[in-house]
Amino acid sequence: MADKKASIEEDDELIEDATELLKTGVFKNDLNLRKTITMFQRRFRIGWHKGFNLARVLRDRSLLVNPVVDEEISEKLSR
Secondary structure (H helix, E strand, O other): OHHHHHHHHHHHHHHHHHHHHHHHOOOOOOOOHHHHHHHHHHHHOOOHHHHHHHHHHHHHOOOOOOHHHHHHHHHHHHO
């Protein structure tokens, strides 16, 4: 149970860091989903699935506003 709690806290910290990254303007909002996930992977040293989940959470919280990413996430989730 402790590992799950640590994972949740780690995810919260990752979301906060990603939110700050988006606010800095370093992140280009015209990227597609693959490039967005790749950027998260490189910046935070995470895997593809964690990068996808991060993009999904940020999109769901209206922090990642990108019509291309939004459409591609919706397509992947509907499969």
